[in-house]
Amino acid sequence: MKFIHAADLHLDTPFLGLRTAPAALWQQIYEATFTAFAKIVDAAIAEQVDFVCLVGDLYDHVERSIQAQLFLQKQLQRLATAAIPVYLSYGNHDYVADSAAELPLPDNAHVFPSNGATFNLTTKDGQKVALSGFSYAQRWVETDMTPQFPVKTTADFQIGLLHGSQSGVASAHAVYAPFSLAELNQKHYDYWALGHIHQQQILQSQPPIVYAGNPQGRNPNEAGPRGYYLVSQQGQRLLPEFRPVATIEWLTCSVSVAGAVRLTTIINTIEQALAKLKQPQALLLQVVLTDAEQLSPTLLQRIESGELLSYLQKQPLTQPWRWIYALTAQVTATPNFNQLDQTYWQASAQQIFTTANIGQVAQPLSQPEFLATELRQADLPATLQAQVLNLLRENKALAGDDDAD
Template sequence: MRDSIRFIHSADLHIDSLFKTKGHLPQELLEQLRASTFEAFDRLIDACIQHQVDFLIITGDLYNEEIRSLKAQVHLRRGFERLQKNGISVYISYGNHDFVKGSKHPIELPNNVHIFTSEHVSYFPFKKNGIVVAHIYGFSYETREVKERKVASYKRVGEAAYHIGMLHGSVETNTEHDVYAPFSIEELKNQGMDYWALGHIHKREVLSEDPPIIYPGNIQGRSRKEAGEKGCYLVENAQGTWNHTFLPLHSFTYETAIVECGHLNSPDQLEKALEEAKKRVEANYTSTMLTITLRTDHSNLREWKLTGYIDEWVEIVNATEDTGSNEWIWIDDVKIIDRPQWNETELLKGHHFTGELLRSIQSLGKKEMEDWLDPLFTHRKMYKYVQSLTDVEKEDALEEAKRMMVEHFMSGEKRQGS
């Protein structure tokens, strides 16, 4: 019978990340956001000690930039020193954000920390009571991009009870993120690993149970694109059965609430709509950066947005929050959805110009869309207006542009048909 093993699988810490928000934040709230990745890491260390794990795995992107801040490095070192005092080992690989050649002056870490330092897949043996119990395999990014299929280089070595693969990369068919170190799930299963500790994708996901192939997601959301609980997985194998339990680590979450506003006929009713949205997330019992979507089938909301009523009500409602507490709800952004008088699914089927337009837009991959838009975002007169836009804001702008185009062409088609 194999010895039992218990470890924590984490990834994508992005320590010392900057946070972009839609509006002005009180200083105390801004400080909480900036401290959140450090706090989430501290909870990660606490969890390792509390659950008396054998070791901690961090699969890539410990830091947010290749030039690692000294503050972040020292904070991580102190956390790893706490683990060292408790006899807990740490296994680290670097990813596309904190690649090896980007760090000019890394500080020394305690000797319980084992780092994969090259793009060649290698392994570290983990010993328990003097016996090799596991081989932990991995590699680090030497530069920002790894396009090679690294999965083929993972090969079981020796007779250890457990073979664990650390891989910072993505499924080859992924269209939502940059695809680095691509793989298929079938390829992972064929390499003979007992557990795959993945990183790079910030949404936690179990790709397979046998063997476990798992993304833990990042430990702290940094935009509304990274919504919901964030944390790590406590993983254990006892008597030959794998168990994995999600442990939340975040300081706050990003959430979205949708409020139907077709009945609103006066801007003073916006206060109630905003409060209703906040009530939707109160049950989470955690601090929340909230994006509210107001949905309507008339143009009142857009008029109130243009005249400043919505922004003013947001400011008034936010002023009632105690941002010094541990359970605040801050309205970060308000979006408006005018229900289109058209069905996109039906239009996609149509043999007309609008249908062809929508099909063309739908067929564009993320990289192709970025290439098309690059002249706009790099234009010397436009750059100062668009360089600070987040990916989420760019996607929102593209979605709004699509809506405007469709409505423009549909109105033209109707005029021609009349």
């Protein structure tokens, strides 16, 4: 027996903050979530899997776009043509609101209802498989849903599809349908296919309890390889193997500018660092210039103002694309101001640049989800502190202080 576990497709997701990308790259960015799922379907057909599990958030919004629905319908039909059944659930982003507004899915698609269900199938090699799961009836499912899952009975293999969060584990995602590993183990299932958390991870090796993650990262917080799990039978065990499919990867690249006295030197150093990146897919890059405290205030100003980033973004792209969406200068040393006690500065900075203070000041900006996500980034306090240091250095230089460097 062999099957695919994927989740959190988020078809037709808007990639925010990248509108300045070149037209050809923007088109690839827009199509990225669709392309990733098409690759999963390609793999299912090539591997001749027995079935496919899709665990919640197939769409990015409850108001499914016609394009996203047509695309899902077409891909599921490809699986139907290959005689591969699909077992899918809807999550907190695409909960079941108005099924009358949805395009019909092919007969090979089995959708879990909001009150839970178990589907049964017999594989080509005669294995009896039971699949249990549920779909969200509303955006907020905050109760433990594991009582809806029956205990394994006579099936050769039983698989649970659960879109939710592990209880008591800190996460950037909202806590929905909380569960514990102990609860899941009490069901005696052979595999738990999880969704909702976008980072692929194996919570338990045997029996496997696995988050597939999302197959395409959509913002800087979803960096690194993205894909699905191919799950194969080995005796009475099911073994998951991660397979990447993302066509675009988010990456942070650190580049030292120690000793640079000219802007051209910095540009050449960045270009040389990017040339060493060997990933086959397109990269959306945040470039962090380290050792930037050695730069002159004039160079720092050209970086902080966005002038250097604008120049780099206008350079011709080569395949595979490497496009810089953010450029920051990282200053690790404190400024050498004659009238500024460094100990006092460090203590004050640690008190002022905290996540709580930033959240309070920026509260009016936190309603849009993408801004709320940015404000939750762990490195934001350090980034803001470094930017203030740069501004202080620059203002001191403009005032004519010889010690500004």
